[in-house]
Amino acid sequence: MTQSVVAPARVRPTSVKPPKKRNANQRRQNRAAYIFVAPFLLVFVLMLLVPLFYSGYLSLFATRLVGGSQFAGLTNYIRAFTDPAFLSGVGRMGLFLIIQVPIMLALALFFALAIDSGRVKGAGAIRLLIFIPYAVPGVVATLMWGYIYGNDFGPISQVFRAIGFAPPDLLSAGTILGSIMNIVTWEFIGYNMIIMYAALRSIPTELYEAAEIDGAGQFRIAWSIKIPAIRPAIMLTVIFSIIGTFQTFNEPSLLHGLAPNVIDNAYTPNYYAYNLAFTNQDVNYAAAIAFLLGIVIAVVSYVVQLSTQRRETKNS
Template sequence: MTATVERSVKQRRASQRPAALSPAKRKAARKRAVVPYMMLLPGIVLFVVFMAAPIVYTLYLSFQKTVVKGLGLGSGARSQVFAGLDNYIASLTDPAFAASVGRVLLYGLILIPTMLVLALLFALLLDSRRTRARGFSRVSIFLPYAVPAVISSLLWGFLYLPGVSPFYWIFDQLGWDVPSMLSPGLVMFAIANIALWGGVGFNMIVMYTSLKAVPSEIYEAATIDGASEVQIALRIKIPIIAPALVMTALFSMIATLQVFAEPMTLRPLTNSLSTTWSPLMFVYRDAFIRDDVYTASATSILIALATFAISFFFLRVVQRRAFGQED
């Protein structure tokens, strides 16, 4: 919307330039040119204060470091100096960072397809004409999304710990030897399961909403042509809501790169999660445990750039397919 306002102002200005204007008219024109910027002002101020300034400050910090003299005790023993690319090199060459990135990629490969397929399945089932108790089902699938990740991680953490979990008690009674979900081999699935539980509902609602926007004539026509429910779902519904699928996939990818609350909450319960399990935990450790905001800033910038690059690349690849028919 802001873009349109700007464009119309520019057009108006351009049209006025060639004509010789009286001073009074020119003044009025200048005033008119200021008005849209006044309207933009609140947005610009909020953006600068809460987005641009912190980003610039983070960028500044990422090129700084503290240097300590001697024992480093007492005032004046610590000073902040320009670090060049040292912080970036430090985090890029830290094997713990590379390991955390690798872990998150694997985690995304497990989580995203599972989550989107389940969300799509639920959305299609809810949209199906024969579905009963639609409102109840929709709310109960969506509800976990309303539970904060820390709370859900605690809840699942209790269920994962063999010593306190009712499930493990049942397994025990049945005489089954089920390995702990928090053992090193399974902990990634344990975390993916929490994210899945919380995320399916949100993605389902997005898909379901765009399914609702499809005019019912299309389905009627398809039914008359003899298409079954499954065929309608596969050949009509899924292609039509492709933009929603792309958007949920993109959101899920970004959320995956930023996984933090779940492993952070589960960490004290197990030996299987290191303090640098995910990239954001790596940033957190540097900033708040090691008290090194400089390296943490550099790593944050790297993660932000990677997120941009991945989102951009993903959109380039799928955009034409997904949005092709819209333009």
């Protein structure tokens, strides 16, 4: 604010005197900028906006096997709001969010702080090991865990049997959500840890020195300096996790093969949309579900962001 009051005096002469030349120059620069972003814009419009509008358009119709396609207005959306299958899927993912995301992010933060503290031997190797699961494609990870969970042949069951206990059924109705949480946590701890770790590295080290002189221990430094300093990075991981959670698809879709009676068509909203489109052949309703899911994600992300911002302003 103070700078803008001072600045005009110096800037004005140059901006007033040769206006034409500068405009031409700027126009050329603008043109170059547009040319540079054109490839991206083209792909963005063709591959994202057009399909998005098309599915929005589709969601307003109802196609029947008999009678074909007819404009239906918001019927599909109204149907979704009273569809127990869709609502239970969203509810399940809400539960997933409340339980799995805090556990995963707390672990990621713990590992990031531990590696950043510089007191762990072989930190580089450990960092790599924790990150590796993220490099494993989700499909492969789920297939692998599916094998580990297997009742008759999985290693967990075998160990239990070897000790003489009844093996737990990790793919039953009561346990499978926990089993999926475990897979997702395993996969994404490394990813979130790297984001937090990168943010930790950018904190000026003078702060730590100053804190140490003031007599703060490592835990105090972590709590009062490091975590507040990387709050934006943590928020980023929270938002990514919310989006990822509601879009869960790979895990239920692959585990369906192992536990077909436990994972139903609408186990997650995304899986529901897929089944609606490709099994029920109801593309219109599937499009409506996909849109609603997008809205749910936007609302939840916004509420989370808003509530943390409010807390921040209150604190300061």
